[in-house]
Amino acid sequence: MPRPYETVIIFDSTLEDSQVQEKIQRLSSLVAPNGGDSVKVDVWGKRKLAYPIDKKELGIYAILRYETEPSALTEFERVMRLDEQVLRQLTVVDPIVPAPPAVRAPRPAEESES
Amino acid sequence: MMPRRKTCHFCENKVAIDYKDEHMLDRFTNDRGKILPRRVSGTCARHQRQLSQAVKRGRFLALIPYIPDHQR
Numbered sequence: 001m002p003r004p005y006e007t008v009i010i011f012d013s014t015l016e017d018s019q020v021q022e023k024i025q026r027l028s029s030l031v032a033p034n035g036g037d038s039v040k041v042d043v044w045g046k047r048k049l050a051y052p053i054d055k056k057e058l059g060i061y062a063i064l065r066y067e068t069e070p071s072a073l074t075e076f077e078r079v080m081r082l083d084e085q086v087l088r089q090l091t092v093v094d095p096i097v098p099a100p101p102a103v104r105a106p107r108p109a110e111e112s113e114s
Numbered sequence: 115m116m117p118r119r120k121t122c123h124f125c126e127n128k129v130a131i132d133y134k135d136e137h138m139l140d141r142f143t144n145d146r147g148k149i150l151p152r153r154v155s156g157t158c159a160r161h162q163r164q165l166s167q168a169v170k171r172g173r174f175l176a177l178i179p180y181i182p183d184h185q186r
Contacts, residue, residue: 050178050179051176051183061175088174092171
């Protein structure tokens with residue numbers, strides 16, 4: 001069963017926009033069919049890192065959100081680890097989609113939809 | 115004088131904890147980059163657990179420092 005995931009990737013800041021797009025495209029195709037067009041991509045752009053990673057002060061942040069089979073992640077993460085232009089990568093189960101566990105005693109409605 | 119009752123920021127405002135929200139993470143860490151204890155921030159137990167996870171992810175992604183620059 002596919003699950004929703006979110007991946008944050010930090011690329012080397014020396015990459016051109018087009019190179020970043022190309023890499024994202026390639027990575028997306030690993031987790032989604034048809035070259036990964038069901039992947040929602042959000043590129044934050046160049047950002048200062050809170051601490052140097054590999055002696056680099058800047059990074060290009062990109063966030064991918066998608067649904068895929070957990071088994072697809074092994075290859076996805078392996079490819080990123082091999083890429084020296086990927087400084088960091090973090091994949092988590094998408095925190096937004098699963099609703100928080102129901103509150104045991106529903107509190108009195110604070111904002112009634114009237 | 116009664117001390118003001120602290121309330122959990124996340125329960126109060128019904129906001130989800132996002133490890134990508136550096137300003138929020140910053141608010142819940144002290145000037146040494148440490149996670150504020152519940153007794154200081156007033157965060158409830160459930161959200162404190164989620165918060166600590168989020169702070170650790172934020173650090174890994176270099177959104178917030180493990181150790182602030184002036185101490186390095």
